[in-house]
Amino acid sequence: MAQYGDVERFASWLRMLRERAGHSYETLAQKTGISRSSLHRYCVGTSVPPDYGVAHRIATVCGATPAELRELHRLWALADAERGPRASPEEGQELAAGAPEAPVSAARHPESPESPESPESPESPESPGTAETPETAEAPRELAPQPPSEHQTPGERRRFVGGRRLTVVTAVAAVLVLAVVTWRASLGSSPAGSAEAVDRRLLFSAGCRPVVSMGQHDECVREAQLLLRRRGATIGVDGSFGPETLRRVTAFQVLAGISPNGVVADPTKKALYESKVRLDTWSPEKVRERIREVFTEAPDDAVAIADCQSFLDPLHILPNTNGSRNWGLFQISDTRLRELKGTPLKALDPEWNIQAAKRLWNRERDFHDWPHCSRALKSAAPTAAASSTPR
Known part of the structure; x- marks a missing residue:
């Protein structure tokens, strides 16, 4: 095979895929519909598949990745070009006009014992149901046009040049078609050749539930947490769907324009992978600074209220027992939002939330809209005053 370096490289690639998949030639023949003898010839390098579709079918059954399929196509193109107009022994017999048929061997007696044949022998008979289809059978190659001789007429020379041009155009068209086939295969077409590409993203895999939700603990939750973190969310990645994950999922849904139900179903999964929504927001330092600028009459109390309500987290969301929610820095309720x-x-916009809280404060110039935290402020005030009184 020294003179067929590219053919041998292509054959070794096929052998690697077959051996890695653990398929015998007989098993591979049953799965691909290609005869066992043809598969053997392709894998040992005595023959090259007549078109890339045959090689692609073999590789797909053997579990080749898109990158491996692209490399296989490259090797097939080189091997096919290296083979050139030369035909394999089987093809040569088909091309030879009037060549006598090989003598048919005498039929064996059905009851006579047969010596076991290696399943990988190229001469082994094809098993039932594995005969090559017209699409996969090796077709005889057309003989290349012979160069013009000095005795040819000008008309014959023109026909020869035209024939060569037609051959070149046909070859270019074939390469383009094969490139398109390879490109479509690299997009992740399923082994069964279905029209729809297989979605290999974890959240859409069979290993994940259709809805990832509160209380769940697995790799699917971890994947959702990783995707949220990549979009700027401050979130732990531990695979547990707890309150923090619930808040971040809900905030992401609001920002992405998805119904904020707090569960990761198909719309949220798709957005986590494909949308450009970011969860970056103001830092606690910037929040404190801006609250003090807006609440000039009671800057310290306003910061304390926001810290009590949301821990100065602009994306903080808290569900209520009646099904409503409180939103953002000052935990403005659904009722107040309306x-x-x-x-x-x-x-969830920190600037809007601070300004809205100031509007609520201006009604009575106090923090009565936040009774829990305002009571904490009042109870803390005498303590602070007592601690500042000299003994």
């Missing part, structure tokens, strides 16, 4: 003509999306 009064202020706001939306959850606006409430």
